[in-house]
Amino acid sequence: MKKLILSAAIVLGSLSMHAETTVNANQAIITVNDQDGYKEVDGVPAAVKKSLDDAYPGVVLEKAWVNEQKEYKIEVTVRGEKSIVYTDATGKILKK
Template identity: 75%
Template sequence: MKKLILSAAILLGGLSMQAGNTVLTTTTVNTINYQDDYKEVDAVPAAIKKSLDEAYPGVKLDKAYVNSKKEYKIEVTVRGEKSIVYTDAAGTILKK
């Protein structure tokens, strides 16, 4: 009788080892492409150039873009570091 109970316990223990839960992990990445309505322009108003020269001595304008609200997005290089500055048509630097 002891052998029968021992055999059943070993058999059930062995079966429970093989019946493990499988965990599936999936990763979903959502990418959102935000396109602003800025269009590239070749020249910016003199007020913007003057404002940038006063705010950032030694600034170099790389590219300029304008939107329908006449707000300018300007890619600049200051002391070797590139950054983006937003201004209005009068040269006032905007916080964005």
């Protein structure tokens, strides 16, 4: 009986040695944000930033997109609440 239990433990142990997790280290994630004609940009003009600071004290700019008409779609956080604001290149707020 001991030999049976011992051999079963050895067989089960050897099966678990072959189970491996494969990690692919060469994955490249490329994202292209083209939402409604908007393309993601790294920053916004100073006039847009000033306009947002005046309209929403304590605003934090998270992400920004621009379209061909130089209208900006900006994801902002105000008092812990995220929202999307649309402006033109001069800082005039189009939509809240």
